[in-house]
Amino acid sequence: MTSADETRVRVGVFGLLGSGNLGNDGSLEAVLGYLRTEHPEAVVDALCGGPEAVTTRFGIPATRLHWNRAEYRTASRAGAVAAKGLGKLVDVFRTAAWVRRHDVVIVPGMGVLEATLPLRPWGFPYSLFLLCASGRLLRTRVALVGVGAAEIRNRPTRALVRWSARLAAYRSYRDAQSRDAMRAMGVDTARDEVYPDLAFALPTPRASGPDKLSLSPGPVCVGVMDFHGGNDDRGRAEEIYRRYLDGTIRFVRTLVEEGRPVRLLTGDDCDASVVAAILDAVDSPLVTAADAASLADLMKETAAADTVVATRYHNLICALKAGTPTLALSYAAKSDALMDRMGLGAYCHPAREVDAGRLLEQFRALEQGSAELRQTLAEKNLIAARQLEGQFTALTAALFPATVPVHAHATREAS
Template sequence: MHLEETPLRIGVFGLLGSGNLGNDGSLEALLVHLRAEYPHAVVDALCGGPRTVTARYGIPATRLHWYGGEYRTASRAGAIAGKGLGKLVDIARTAAWVRRHDAVIVPGMGVLEATLPLRPWGFPYALFLLCASGRLLRTPVALAGVGAAPIRSRPTRALLRWSARLATHRSFRDGPSRTAIRDLGVDTARDAVHPDLAFGLPAPAAARTPGTVCVGVMDFHGSNDDRHRAAAIHRRYLDGTTRLVRALAADGRPVRLLTGDTADRRVADAIRTTVASPLVTTAPVTSLTDLMRETAAADAVVATRYHNLICALRTSTPTLALGYAAKNDDLMRDWGLGAYTHPARTIDPDRLLVQLRELERNAPALRAQLAARNAKIGRELHGALTALTASLLPPPHRNDQQRPTLTCAGADREAP
């Protein structure tokens, strides 16, 4: 790179580093692409967990919200005032951050959905500020491979509709997501659909442990529309999942409990305490690569979280989905596993066991089917990410370097 050239500045945005492994996996997949195609770009983040993002990925990061207690319930006058003031301060903070960049990318995640409890003045408001700032300051903002779903809450629907309209580039992780945004009145005719960005992560090799079943658990309380019955939904989900694990342990099957978010650990702890079997253990996972290593070693996977399913499919492991949203069922159908879905809200442990046994009987054919689908994923995602960066940035400069570097906080670091 010539010394007189100014390096590109690329921002990444979202609830990254906040404990959700799926969100962080999408960021990791994007960074792999940027390090290969734009090795001298300066990349930084505006995100939920800046310390984690900086420590894990080596890029500078700024806290998403000015008010530190944004995601805590505000009951006292001081907290309510702090949240209100924070909304005003974040207008200027977001605009100033956007102004410093040549482009901003929101990497994957379900940023245009409310399938889990969500307040409009939290992340939807932050996303709207980002997209509005990009349009006003002429900085392109891309929603790359994001998830979307129908939304009932009017304030949330309005904020996400305008976010989608104001974004420079949109692509979706599945067809129903694009349809949901089209139904909000957004013109999606030119918007691409491609596999979830997390499918771009390499699947690690792992020796299979015969008999092992991975059960991915979730701190599940229903969707944004289920707040009035959230406790009952959670009790039924926890009871059904616990009964499944108990039955597997009674059959002498090792069970590995998988999590996908910090909040899921208390569910895993509750199941392990109730079942009280040495065959039931919780896998220590801190990344999607860790999750994939666990699923690759299992005979079968039963999972709730969307990115737990992705990890299982990525390793070609026969998978049964405890679906909490349409996206889970759509993903399973896309991979030819539509018969192996079960509703997370109304778990029937007996029927779930029947489905699992059928899944395992068909395991050899299913593994071959999933491996064939995985062979296509890399090409599809490479094309999608190349199209994304081509729409936002000038063509990358090619040179004779053997190993690309990514500029971070004024210094270059070697990419893996």
């Protein structure tokens, strides 16, 4: 590090970034945009799941989150189990050493305080606890910015998440339900604020929208997910997945029979298997799959559609931000809260119990109210943009002390 770098604020970003989840990377992109605009002097690097991908895409140095490269693979042999145990110990020192090099560490968005999808306590919750504990011990400010949270039943996971939140120097949430969940789990949230998801701070693509001169219905984007329920659904995960997939296939098949082009969207690398299953079951040139590598790509896809039906949380955000009427296949309270916040609370359908007939009824109602809903979304997006300006102003006040030399403070106090 050069002498010039040593005088600049050192900012770390932390999370499952660069690991194939477009929503996580979108949150990182939003925070980096804020830092580059408001704090261009900051020296930024990452501790993350996919360091090579983060460095390639965002141009910042990155370190692997776990010492054990097989951290998220199931360990069955004695050697693999021992490697995981050793990795947990090594990561204590690796995390502390990384935190020590920074003035500020930001956890950008993501559902880091929830377990709405299958989650083991000694995976990411443990990593987050190490981060927040290291920050408190080493006096590095750790900020959980615009994060998602939900009440957690599993005791070890609940304890790790609760203590992570308590040890953080700053917290804000992407919806009121997240703040309420942390309060219910014993965290003092009196000073915590709620803002829209960080992805709403990303640039909005130019709206191409449907061709209004065409007499035929336009394309429908269907965002899919490799969905097996959450932590509390492990016993019936396969049943949930089969029902979700079968219902989605029936819905897509009906659209195709009506001559509607369908564009399949994903939000994580693991969703490719669901796309393949739908393409195989609905053998039609009207069904195609998008190859989106970012939230910007997803927004362009949804902006070009008549209507969107989607499961993943950040698929919904992309569609709503693009101003396209959207129906949520909701798998968690965060999806319902998002849709309600954007004025589309009536257009939610349970992902655990997809009923193709009922889904089609809701879809037709959505399309009938399309013009009014587009106006509603335009208004809600303006509000979200203003609220996120407030989020970044608050973040600067909390994390970045005024860059006035110490002697200048002393002079003013003496005068």
